Amino acid sequence: MKLTSKGRYAVMALVDLARFNNINPVSLRDISLRQGISLDYLEQIFSKLRKKEIVQSVRGTQGGYILNKKTKEIKLTNIFDAVDEKVKTVQCKKESKKGCNGKLTKCLTHNLWDELENHINNFFEQKTLEDLVKDNSEKRI
Amino acid sequence: MKLTSKGRYAVMALVDLARFNNINPVSLRDISLRQGISLDYLEQIFSKLRKKEIVQSVRGTQGGYILNKKTKEIKLTNIFDAVDEKVKTVQCKKESKKGCNGKLTKCLTHNLWDELENHINNFFEQKTLEDLVKDNSEKRI
C-alpha cells in the first residue's frame, strides 16, 4: 500500500507554491529546482490542478502559477482528486449491489476495506494546505 | 494508493480459516474454492504466514492449516507484516537522519506523510482477526 509520486509531488509542489505565493506567480521551473521534481512531470500535474481550479496560470515571461483559493480552502482530498490519486482497498465493484465477485453476499472482509477506505479519506478530508504551510513555517529551506 | 491483492487475500483467507477452524485443519484447496483465490497464490501467501508463526501446517492427506494463535491475538499489522504488505508514503529513506533526498532539511511535507503512515498503521494495529470474524458471524456464505 503506497502513495504514488504523482500525489506526493502534487502536495509538495502546492506547499512550495503556497509559501512563495506572495504577489508574483511562481514558475514551475523554480518549483522543479527547489523540490527536485522533473519539470515535464510537474507540467502534467499542474495541468490537472488547473482544470480543477486549484491553481491559476499566468502565461508569458515572469509567468507561473498562483493559488486559486485560500490555503484554508484546499483540502488534501481536493488535491488528490485532481491528480487522480485514489484510495482503493477493494477489488469488488461497488455497482454490483448484490455482492462481490459475482457472489450473492459481500465478501467476508468487505466491511473492513470500506472502513479502511473511510479511515484514510477522513485524514485527507481534514488536512488543508494551510495546515501544511503552518507546519513548515519555522523551518529553513 | 491501493491495497495489493496479496494483503487482501491474506486477510480474507485467514478470516475464512478462522471460521472453519474447529477441530480439523482447513485445506488451501477449500479456501481457494470458497474465496476464489488461486491455489498456487495461496500457497505462496501461507508459506509466509507460516514463517511468521501465524498459522501451523499439517501435512499429508486431510492436512491443511490451523491458526497458531487466538484470533484475538492476531492483528492486521501482523498479517500485513508477514506478507510484506507495507504502508509506504515517503520516498526519502529513514536512514539518512539529516534530511530527505540528500538535502539538509526534511522535505516540506515529510511530517505529513509520517502522520499519514501512522494514521493508517493505527487502524491495522487496532483490528484483530477476532473483530473480523465477529463482524461476519451472522452472514451466510
Add this chain to the structure above:
DNA sequence: AAGATACTTGACTATTTTAGTCAGGTTTAT
C-alpha cells in the same frame, strides 16, 4: 518587432510492481 521565458498538450516509453502460473518436489493418512 524579436527573443526569451514559461505555460500547454498529447503522445510515447522504460522501468517496476503485481499477480499470478508452472514445475517439481516432500510428507503422511488410509
Add this chain to the structure above:
DNA sequence: ATAAACCTGACTAAAATAGTCAAGTATCTT
C-alpha cells in the same frame, strides 16, 4: 501404494508508474 495436501523456487504476462519528448502558444521585456 497412492492420493491428498503441503512446499519451494523460478518464471512471466500484464498493468501501473514515472517519467521523457516534441511541438506548440501566449506574453513580457527590451
